[in-house]
Amino acid sequence: MGAMEGLMQGIQVAFSWQGILFVLIGVVAGTLIGMMPGLGPISAIAIMIPITYGMDPSTALVMMAGVYYGAVFGGSTSSILLNAPGISGTVATSFDGYPMAQRGEAGKALAIAAISSFVGGTVSVVLLMLFAPALSAVAVSFGPPQYFALMFLGLTAIASLSDGSTIKALITATLGFMVATIGIDGQTGTTRFTFGNPNLLEGIDFLVIALGLFALAEICFLVIKRKDTSLQNQGDIGSLKLSKKDFKEMRGPMGRQSFLGFILGVLPGAGATIASFIGYITEKKISKNPKEFGKGSVKGLSAPETANNAATSGAFVPLLSLGIPGSGTTAVMLGAFLVLGIQPGPLLMADRPEVFWGIIASMYIGNIFLLVLNLPLIPYIAKILKIARPMLISLVAIFSLIGVYAISFSTFDLYLLLIFGVLGYLMRLFSFPAAPFILAFILGGMMEQSLRQSLTSAGGDMMILISDPVSIGLYIVSILSFIVPIIRNRKEKQSDQEEKSDAS
């Protein structure tokens, strides 16, 4: 059967009234769950599995997929408004989204995030439809040495995430690496830095660190600076309207990151988080005024939001066409497929075209729903910021605690959250940036494992790391991204000096 015929079947599934209804239910549930700091797509999908039992598989999966990308879509809200990223894919969103909201432009920030997400989501679905079968080869093209090179590239972001002192950024990144080593080591099974505590055996959850370093630290900061009038206009929502200039700024990042994010999403293990970070730094690197980034730049918000949504669609390539889950979330999705009696894999497209194409076709509708639902709601959602400051601060604290408790229902994680909150506050006080910490934590674990997997299979020969064109290409890009800014800075300084000497 041709792909066209399969696609038609898929469109029939997606555009049937059940298809449309359940996509709607899925995306609404996903957005709501994603908006709450602490509840991410994993818990959302796990909650949905028992509900779908006995439903028609394609309808059920269309809904689950909706929950997944809906949660990524909604996840940006708490990052932007409260600096409390609920899922790892939206950490980079807070870098520019939160400053923008603080400036009194929360409405605009949410609108930019929604539009970028929509574009990233839609462009990537087109790519998914055109190339899904062909891309399954790309999905398995990365072995451990290539992943190591990719993570290495991601790490060059540390330098760009430091505003001010690079030394301080490197110090916090080192701390992040150290925390990533806690738990059972994958390659030897040894327990590292657990101090005999079973709660630490699986390492520290991402959410504990993100909510501690970002949300709790922010709360401490707000409490202490409560009399500071410079934060007065934080309660303003500002206009939703984007100017022509804003659209012009967004066009570049949206166009580029839709593709880059999608490709990174296709690679199992890379996913939305790495896509959003790499999206952020590439835009910063090629921007004419990189100094805007981190202070509420339109590009800096648009890039990670486009990339993480594009990556979410990309993640369906290995899941549907190979049966390989690339992340914790897609692993739970895979479980949901199996419960419904559908086995994703190389044969899915031929055996169950209505499922394969139905999911893809429904993602168009889902993305449109998300945009249509979210844009009018923005003024109401942003009203969260109108709540009296003391109340808002306590609410964020409670939400963070609940979110962390919901990971494993263990009070131990709550103490960890407090520790990271205090650490985050101290870091802010002495202006150590938190972003390199979390980036190193996310990349560090994967980087270590891929390095050691490569070395084990090569019998300890370091040359395996630079033995193929993909890795070499990635290292070249990494080195360039280090050198180019240095050269550019020098040139700027020179021209500054020339100007000065001209003036004198």
Next chain:
Amino acid sequence: MKRLLMFGSLFFVLILAACGGDSSETSGDSGEGGDGEWTPDQNIEIVAPAGAGGGWDTTARSVGKVLEEEGITEQNVGVVNKEGGGGAVGWSYINSTNDPHNIFVSSPPLIFVPLNGQSDLSHDDFTPLANMIADYAAFAVADDAKWENLNELFEDMKEDPSSVTVVGTSSPGSMDHMQFVKIAKEAGVDIQKIKYVSAQDGGGMTQILNGSADVFSTGVAETVEQVKAGKIRVLGITAEERLEGEVLEDFPTATEQGIDATFVNWRGFFGPGDMTEGQVAYYEEKLKEVSESEAFADIRNNYGWDESYMDSEEYSKFLDEQREELGSLMEELGLNQ
């Protein structure tokens, strides 16, 4: 403001729902009658010592569902996830609540994790109630690999163990590693020199498909789709006899290739350490009913699990043997702590 309240309340409802199974009070063996019979006087809670979606979770949820929906128990059956430490967190939870209404599902990691020194609690600290299902390991290679069967692979490994990289999902000293070691040792491979890497999140399949690793040590069910598509081949499985079902029946066992070793990924239920005979008998009977029900047979078929019911006594003996056998292998590898 209203909207926020709505979010807030929705959130709390979700949390309450998630914690629902947790709220039962410890009441000891109050349901014990004079004649040693016991019936639960409150809801039964099955603990899956792992996150949602994994093997323990699916077993717990499907058994819980059959218990409740087929009316085998009068009480409601809730499933609670206690994630962490490869099971250690859930085990210490059962050990500390010590309530006969709380039981948990487990599998070979209950042997491996204590042997690795990652948990102070072992199966001696719990009461084995009944085993339910058996699953088997498969060793898969890419379709263009040079080996046609396990013997050819092991011949190469005997000559030069470092020429072959084995990949699995879990860390060394746990199931994916040890199931391969057990078969390889029987075939005469120097097991200390086996190169094993662990790759999470579907990395194992990726690595044999792109040639980063040679052999994927995994569960039988995980290989079926890729075998059908002609991308990988299964050199051997660890069951005693060939399995039933399309594709599955084509997988040769290690035994039929002259390697006299098997490995069972068993899954069953355990209660806290001190349980009365009446309590054990109650669960044995109910779990047996589940195992014999048609509803559970359907579930087994869906997931490709084998029926393997063992009552408490048989199960305890089986576990002790398993520990001895696997413990000595791990000692040889220097993993035993």
